[in-house]
Amino acid sequence: MPTIREVLNKIRWTFPEGLNGIEVVIVHRGVPGDKKVIRGEEIKDVAPRAIICGDAVIPYHRVLCIRKGEEILWRRPQ
Structure with missing residues (x-):
């Protein structure tokens, strides 16, 4: 599973927006x-x-999920 930082950097550098x-x-x-919710x-x-x-x-340990609209891009394992 990718880390929160890896997911955010992928979004940051590969999504057009x-x-x-x-x-x-x-x-x-x-x-x-x-x-x-942090935008x-x-x-x-x-x-x-x-x-x-x-x-x-x-800190990353406080992140529960990353989403775009209704799509969950990353979620903390239960």
Whole structure:
């Protein structure tokens, strides 16, 4: 199974629109359902250990899935 970073970099460099239009669902304590959606447009960098979004650093262990519309591109194994 490819890593989150490998999937994001593949999307970033091979999809014509790059990361635009994708959503990364993360664990985010304190919000309803403990889940938050990060839009691809918000992602500034795909670092070795985390996603960089503005001032936030989101470690990969918090990522639940990566989707484009209804299509799941990557999902954390159960």
